[in-house]
Amino acid sequence: MVDMGEEIVRLEGVYKLFGPQPRGRAFDLVRSGVGKDEVQRLSGHVVGLNDVNFSVNKGEIFVVMGLSGSGKSTAIRTVNKLHDITAGHVWVDGVDVQTLEGPALQAFRREKMGMVFQHFALFPHRNIIDNVGYGLKVQKVAKAERDEAALRALALVGLESYAQNAPAELSGGMQQRVGLARALATDPDILLMDEAFSALDPLIRRQMQDEMMEIQNELHKTILFITHDLNEALRIGDRVCIMKDGAVVQIGTPEEILTEPATGYVAEFVQDVDQGRVIEVHEVMLDPVPIRGGVGIAGALTHLGDDRSGAFLVDDQGRPTGLCTADACLRAASVGSTDLATAVRTDFDTARSTDTLNEAYAAAGRGLPIAVVDEDGRLVGNLDPRLIMEEMGRVESLIDGFEREVFM
Numbered sequence: 001m002v003d004m005g006e007e008i009v010r011l012e013g014v015y016k017l018f019g020p021q022p023r024g025r026a027f028d029l030v031r032s033g034v035g036k037d038e039v040q041r042l043s044g045h046v047v048g049l050n051d052v053n054f055s056v057n058k059g060e061i062f063v064v065m066g067l068s069g070s071g072k073s074t075a076i077r078t079v080n081k082l083h084d085i086t087a088g089h090v091w092v093d094g095v096d097v098q099t100l101e102g103p104a105l106q107a108f109r110r111e112k113m114g115m116v117f118q119h120f121a122l123f124p125h126r127n128i129i130d131n132v133g134y135g136l137k138v139q140k141v142a143k144a145e146r147d148e149a150a151l152r153a154l155a156l157v158g159l160e161s162y163a164q165n166a167p168a169e170l171s172g173g174m175q176q177r178v179g180l181a182r183a184l185a186t187d188p189d190i191l192l193m194d195e196a197f198s199a200l201d202p203l204i205r206r207q208m209q210d211e212m213m214e215i216q217n218e219l220h221k222t223i224l225f226i227t228h229d230l231n232e233a234l235r236i237g238d239r240v241c242i243m244k245d246g247a248v249v250q251i252g253t254p255e256e257i258l259t260e261p262a263t264g265y266v267a268e269f270v271q272d273v274d275q276g277r278v279i280e281v282h283e284v285m286l287d288p289v290p291i292r293g294g295v296g297i298a299g300a301l302t303h304l305g306d307d308r309s310g311a312f313l314v315d316d317q318g319r320p321t322g323l324c325t326a327d328a329c330l331r332a333a334s335v336g337s338t339d340l341a342t343a344v345r346t347d348f349d350t351a352r353s354t355d356t357l358n359e360a361y362a363a364a365g366r367g368l369p370i371a372v373v374d375e376d377g378r379l380v381g382n383l384d385p386r387l388i389m390e391e392m393g394r395v396e397s398l399i400d401g402f403e404r405e406v407f408m
Contacts, residue, residue: 008222009056009079014088014251016074016246019045022086036245048074049085056212058189059220061213063237067225067263071246072226076192079224080109082124086177093189110139118195120175122167128154128178129163135186146185153181154214159241165366170369173204180212184219185246197232232256242266254278275392281351285372285381285390290314296338297329304329309384310369313344318378320371324346353380357388364388 016027017039024114026045029038035155037051049071056062064072077083078090081097090097092112122131129150130137136146154160157177159170167175176197178229183191189324213236216218216223227233234238234254241251242265250262258278291303291313304311310325322344334344349372363370364385372381 006058008056008093009062009224010089010091011052011054011075011078011175012089012091013048014052014075014078014090015217016048016071016078016083017086018048019043021045027086035137037112047071047082047246049078049326052088052243052248053088054241054248054251056222056224058222060238060239061216061223061225061236062239062243063225063227063231063233064243065233066243069230069245070243072228072243072248076194076224076226077241079190080113080115080217081191088206089283095328104252110135111367113190113192114186114188115192115194115351116179117258118198120167120172120179122175122178124167126166128159128170129361131167131178132182133184135182139186149185149187150181154178156184156218157181157211171198171204173208176200176208177211180208180215181376184215185220189222191221191223193223195226195228198229200290205232212236230273232271237315242269255283259283274358275389276358276361277359278398279391280353281355281357281360281372281383282353282386283382284357284389285353288372288379288382290318290320291324291340295340295341297333297343298338300324300340300343301326301329301333309386310382312348312369312371312379312382313340313377317376319376320348320350320373320379322346323369323371325368329363351383361388 005073019026022045026039026043028338029042030047030050039045039047052075056070064075066072079092085098096115118227129147132153133146133150136149151160151163154163157180159174159177162170197208200208233322235336237254238254239251240257242249244265255278257269258273258275261270265271289311290302291311304326308324312320313322315321324344328343348368348371350373353372360370360383367385374380
């Protein structure tokens with residue numbers, strides 16, 4: 001996840017109405033709270049965006065998702081002024097984009113951002129390297145320089161060896177990689193990706209998601225990614241913005257969207273998501289209460305108390321060296337032992353706080369606490385397998401709570 005810092009994009013009170021008089025009666029209806037369908041019935045205008053506010057931080061993958069007609073693609077197209085807005089402001093790196101016209105707008109688009117569409121839109125009569133370098137050609141960059149940049153971009157997506165091929169000679173997934181390379185070749189600050197992987201088969205789509213995240217780890221671009229697929233949104237997004245009927249419903253991290261849905265609409269979206277792929281260990285782990293050296297079995301039992309299934313012994317550096325459970329201590333005490341070493345097991349599992357619950361699931365199947373460690377191997381948490389099941393059950397029951405609110 002990106003470290004949330006400097007803001008680079010901000011939509012501020014943005015409205016977009018489609019129709020002949022967007023600033024007339026239809027706009028008044030929207031601002032007075034009339035719904036999208038009713039505005040269309042009364043005025044013949046379509047509400048694209050309704051008081052949309054969100055900001056995107058530099059280096060962040062910000063995903064805007066929703067069903068068809070939610071406004072997600074309209075929102076992203078205000079950022080490079082493919083759509084004029086009815087009211088509000090769209091700021092990109094301090095520039096009010098919607099005030100730009102003519103050559104200034106063209107220069108802004110060329111220099112500031114690249115765009116990847118659902119359909120590859122490659123030039124069939126140009127080879128791959130020329131397709132990738134086309135944006136630089138428009139900028140009047142010399143042939144040798146743009147070929148060098150195009151080859152660098154193709155290398156990022158694993159297609160450098162296909163530079164001289166024609167688009168028709170590449171598969172759909174490969175052509176989408178070329179589209180991504182074309183956007184990267186101009187080295188833009190911002191990438192706008194509108195349903196970029198939606199036309200791909202599921203396996204190829206997942207591979208493209210992996211490749212994009214690997215590229216992002218290297219280049220740290222700011223990415224606005226549009227999708228209708230919540231699994232995709234939760235998998236790749238640093239933050240996710242869910243839209244409905246042109247309005248923002250909720251913005252949050254994937255974990256927040258999944259575990260703290262703001263409305264029944266969001267809860268319905270997340271009910272079929274595999275929570276274990278999104279929720280991370282730090283969400284459910286307990287603070288560690290380690291056992292230090294010199295404690296006997298009686299002291300360990302006192303340390304464990306009634307609520308802990310086990311605790312870890314740690315060395316002088318805070319690294320876990322053994323696991324002590326209440327059952328093991330009681331068994332050792334029943335045969336007269338007072339030495340804690342007779343009740344300690346060293347075959348415990350470890351996890352990182354950023355691991356998903358699915359990644360910890362196999363280890364949790366042993367029924368023993370899992371030591372959560374940092375990069376230096378120091379103990380930072382205690383993961384009780386029961387907590388994994390409880391958290392998944394809690395998330396699954398959220399939709400029931402919203403349904404009760406609706407029908408009570």
